[in-house]
Amino acid sequence: MSLHPLTTQIVGSYTKPHWLARHQRMRALDGSWWRPEQEVLAEAKRDAALLSIYEQEKAGLDLITDGEAQRAAYDRHFLTSLSGIDTTTPVLKVASSIEISSKRSDSPEIEEYLSYSRLKPRVISEIKWTGSVAVDELHFAKLHTIRPVKVTVVGPLTLANQVSDHFYNDEETLLLEFARALNLEMKALQAAGADLLQVDEPHFHARLSTARKHGKKALEVLVEGISVPVTTHVCYGYALVHQEKSKSPTYPEVLEILSECPTTAISLEYEQPKHDPALLRYCGQKHVVLGLLDLARKDIETPEHIARRISDALEIVPPERLHPSSDCGMWFLPRAFAFGKIRSLVDGTRIVKASL
Numbered sequence: 001m002s003l004h005p006l007t008t009q010i011v012g013s014y015t016k017p018h019w020l021a022r023h024q025r026m027r028a029l030d031g032s033w034w035r036p037e038q039e040v041l042a043e044a045k046r047d048a049a050l051l052s053i054y055e056q057e058k059a060g061l062d063l064i065t066d067g068e069a070q071r072a073a074y075d076r077h078f079l080t081s082l083s084g085i086d087t088t089t090p091v092l093k094v095a096s097s098i099e100i101s102s103k104r105s106d107s108p109e110i111e112e113y114l115s116y117s118r119l120k121p122r123v124i125s126e127i128k129w130t131g132s133v134a135v136d137e138l139h140f141a142k143l144h145t146i147r148p149v150k151v152t153v154v155g156p157l158t159l160a161n162q163v164s165d166h167f168y169n170d171e172e173t174l175l176l177e178f179a180r181a182l183n184l185e186m187k188a189l190q191a192a193g194a195d196l197l198q199v200d201e202p203h204f205h206a207r208l209s210t211a212r213k214h215g216k217k218a219l220e221v222l223v224e225g226i227s228v229p230v231t232t233h234v235c236y237g238y239a240l241v242h243q244e245k246s247k248s249p250t251y252p253e254v255l256e257i258l259s260e261c262p263t264t265a266i267s268l269e270y271e272q273p274k275h276d277p278a279l280l281r282y283c284g285q286k287h288v289v290l291g292l293l294d295l296a297r298k299d300i301e302t303p304e305h306i307a308r309r310i311s312d313a314l315e316i317v318p319p320e321r322l323h324p325s326s327d328c329g330m331w332f333l334p335r336a337f338a339f340g341k342i343r344s345l346v347d348g349t350r351i352v353k354a355s356l
Contacts, residue, residue, distance in 0.1 A: 002148040002196040002229055003265060003287050005319040006310070007062045008349050011233055011267060011291070012074060012152040012198065013329035014052040014067030015338045020044055023240075023332055024109040026073055027116035029087045033072040045070040046140060053145050055339050060346040063150050063196065066141040067331075074200055074329065075154040075162050076121075077133060082181055084127040084167065090119040091164040110241055120164040123174065129181040132188040139192060148195035153186055155201035155232070156218045157210060175214050179221035190228050198231040198267065199223075205234050205254045212257070219261045231289055232258050233267035239296035240332045245273040252282040259284030269327045271309070272296055280316040288317045291327035292348070293341045300340040306348025311355075319356060324349045 016023070018035075025033045036044040052067025071077040079085050134151055141149045156178035160171075168174045186197055199222065204211040223230050234254055236245045251273075258266045265287035270279075272294040280288055290313055292306050306324065313322055324345055330338050 002063060002150070003323060004062070005322070006349050006353060007323040008325070008346050009061055009063035009150060009289065009323065010056065010065060010326045010330060010342060011235075011289075011328055012065055012068050012150075012200065013331035014056065014065070014069070015333055015335045016067070016069060016331040017048055017051070017335065020048045020069070021072070024112040025116060026113060026331075027076065027119075028072070029076070029090060029116070029119060029121065049137070049140060050144060051335075053141060055335075056342065057145060057147065059339060059342040061342060062147065064141065064145050064147045065150050065152065066137050068152065068329075070137050070140075074152065075158055078154045078159060078182065078185065079121060079162065081130055081133040081185065082127050083130050084123055084125040085121050085163065086124045087121040090121050093118055093120050093164060113241070120162060123163050123165045123167045125167055127177045127181055129184040132185055132192075134185065135188050135192045138189055138194055142193055149193075150196045150198055150231075151189050151194045152198045152200055152233075153182060153189070155199040155204070156182060156222060157207060157215060158201050158203040161203050161207060171210065172214050172217075175210075175218045176221055179218045183222050183224055183226075186222070186226050186230075190226055194228060196229045196231065197226065198233055199263070200233045202233075202235050202237060204232075204258065205236065205248065205251065208250050208254060211254065215257055216261050219263060223262055229264040229287075231265040231267050231287070232261065232263045233289070234258065235269040235291070235328045236273060238328055238332070239272060239294070243296045245269075245296075247273050247275060251275075252279060255279070255282035256284075259286055265289050265323070267291070267325060271301075271327050277312050277316045280313060283317070285321075287321045287323060288313070289323045289325045292324050293326040293345060295327050295330060295333060295341075300337065301344050301348075303344050303347035303351055306345055307351035310349060310352045314352070
């Protein structure tokens, strides 16, 4: 089991250096996210992954990722492993309505980021998994750390939101076909030695009506045959875009749905929306991966602040099921800033451990 009491971790992505990537083009489908020339790109990606692993270890995190340094968008990365998807003639769609209140940044860089998000690849034939896009990333991470490694995989609801369906014309069928394909990816990662798998499903929150109807069944298909621990991550969206987040009135229901799904843990956004421990009751008996780093803040949380937040959460969730983490993904943060935050996360957790 990779989740011992108070296991520290990040959600998935860590700093992606500007020498590697154009941040505003993170969701581009044409590869223009990457800065290095093609002949050195693979080496550059691996170097960025090494930096990510090194800094997580140096900070003292218990559970390591490769920082998702070898991926562009966390979700669209997995479309490259599927047949039946046309990325060359995408459809322009209006951004989906998100059932949360947030103040959005309107800088030119963010508008460029959002313009790429509105381009949706088309489903034109049967969806089939053609081979893993993440096993090599896992092998590389395990080669360079002796700590347990977590691998993130996009969830079927979220991936379905990234396409325009011109084949199935049925929401449930599309979701379950994605779930079956991603299940094969997860089985490949399990066989390759992943210590924990995380399913990223922000659209359990953003598309709550769909989650109500099909979410549990889609996750059941997704985790069939998976025996390693599985975490489901559900959030409000990147702080890069949503610089202010109000508590969502629907978030408790999202957690309640996930508490009934066949997964080990729920990873939730907690710090930036300023949630209080009462929210954690909706997680039932699941392990709780608690986001304690506000990625929109321009300062670094103190270890004492983090320790207080953990201690308050322990009034609801026992230490064997509570795990300090970041809020959402950290890919857009400056390196020194990101490292300071994860080091404070570890130091704050140590304060609590010493008091138990």
